[in-house]
Amino acid sequence: MMVESASETIRSAPSGQNGVGSLSGQADGGSGGATGTAAGCSGRDVATGADSNGEMSPAELLHFQQQQALQVARQFLLQQASGLSSPGNNDSKQSASAVQVPVSVAMMSPQMLTPQQMQQILSPPQLQALLQQQQALMLQQADGTPLCPPPRAPHQALGNKQLAFQQQLLQMQQLQQQHLLNLQRQGLVSLQPSQASGPLQTLPQAAVCPTDLPQLWKGEGTPGQPAEDSVKQEGLDLTGTAATATSFAAPPKVSPPLSHHTLPNGQPTVLTSRRDSSSHEETPGSHPLYGHGECKWPGCETLCEDLGQFIKHLNTEHALDDRSTAQCRVQMQVVQQLEIQLAKESERLQAMMAHLHMRPSEPKPFSQPVTVSAADSFPDGLVHPPTSAAAPVTPLRPPGLSSASLHSGGPARRRSSDKFCSPISSELAQNHEFYKNADVRPPFTYASLIRQAILETPDRQLTLNEIYNWFTRMFAYFRRNTATWKNAVRHNLSLHKCFVRVENVKGAVWTVDEREYQKRRPPKMTGPTLVKNMISGLSYGALNASYQAALAESSFPLLNSPGVLNPGSASSLLPLSHDDAGAPVEPLPSNGSSSPPRLSPPQYSHQVQVKEEPAEAEEDRQPAPSLGPPNPSTMGPPEDRDLEEELPGEELS
DNA sequence: ACAGTAGTAAACATGC
């Protein structure tokens, strides 16, 4: 996964041109991550491969799995003991991460769990889950192995740092995803299955594929399987463990799922505001451990027609017995371990950022939602909802910043992830400070950036020079290599029909033809694909924030929020949003006529004349401002401009 | 393999 990402990075290394070119090339870490998803998921086949052997009886199969899992566990522990955990990490600087594995081992062994005990206590799937996690940690660590440096000598050192930094972030991401998943499974985070399974499974997973975990537990179901006596040896001090393991998430509320399954709605209120309010419609008829008609107890997935049946099932199959408590304990250990790991990684990341001069000292450099800075850059002064609502778990990373965008070099083309990720406006709003100060290339296309720049102005028009200034003002990255990106800006302005040059009194200004801009978006991406891409494009930070917000808002506001459909509400929420980063977000099933008549903000702004191609303007740029003061009512059919943009009137008073 | 999109570089034109 990470390795793939790295190779991707290397592969796409610059063909190089003048110093500038040196920056291009290390791009698209995001896509690499996506690639890694599949690879990451494939791991489970190792243990479940026996399933394919149809000649086994269930009993044999179970036994086989058990043996296999145990074997793997032993092997793994041996590896741990022999320091095999960091084969490629002779480097001393890896010591930090080398520590991690033992720590993770603590989850099993130091907690007095010998392999034998593990086997006794845990069902094979549980073992596998643990192993999987261990392997994930190992992989993460392995990912930290030095990668081939970027080919460019001048940036070599920095490139390495950036790579490492990116990896660090990805690690965090993975950890958090695992953590979230575990919490979810534990009932701490009571996501609706539809929300959890859908989006999560498409997340770029490096080490552990979340959707695999349930499957790992699955099959274990066999409630009749006796809990081993050894469990008792553990003392099963659930309360004690719970206190530590769940310290991060509303400890008192964890207990219901752990001890009392009888609560029809023992739903923890852990994850804050937006989620609770909107996504959790699982009113009376829901249970954290019940979803999609099946029991969500780890490894169970017994089908239950209704909640009543589920409760019954819960009480019978998952009563407070040794086995259940052991499972809980394991789960808690997993969570605890992840928390420890997360803390360490956070610390390390902070140190790295400090080293890279990314405003490390500030406690929450990038996580500040839409605050002052956002107001600066977004004259609309509106809150950009999705990502700002929830505080990210980790404050260290720009919430909406994908791994790809963390390359301080590399083409801005973020392609899929760019396009389906958070809207440029919201991401910009959220990460304004980050981009402003960190020499990180914004993960947006030039076109989307230019558009953003233009749309941010009250007049919806900018001179070329003003566009330049916006770039430099908003992005530290664009304070260098000016020749290159300015050329690119000019190139884009000329190239894209969506940018209309307008002769102003003072000279030429550029405006955005929103219609054209929307037009150029490929119409293909719809439905699940879009969702998938959007999700996969989300960094964890974005996920974390957007996840709690966007997801909680019943999946994707982009897709189903009436606010988007309704320009009024949309305007209040998504001032410039959905422009997406560069494009094809066709957030709505653009049925064309669904959207109310909209003005085309950019065009009517002023009594200016379009100098060029009058004939074509009639056709393509129908609302072109060229002919006198544009009349909003004559702007022609709204067509597919169903997205974003506040009501023009709001800004053009 | 292909088409579409995007980034980069560069040549060239125009106006100040």
Next chain:
DNA sequence: GGCATGTTTACTACTG
């Protein structure tokens, strides 16, 4: 002539 601004072409890379 130098510079800023635009336009256009060519090439490369990435993605679906």
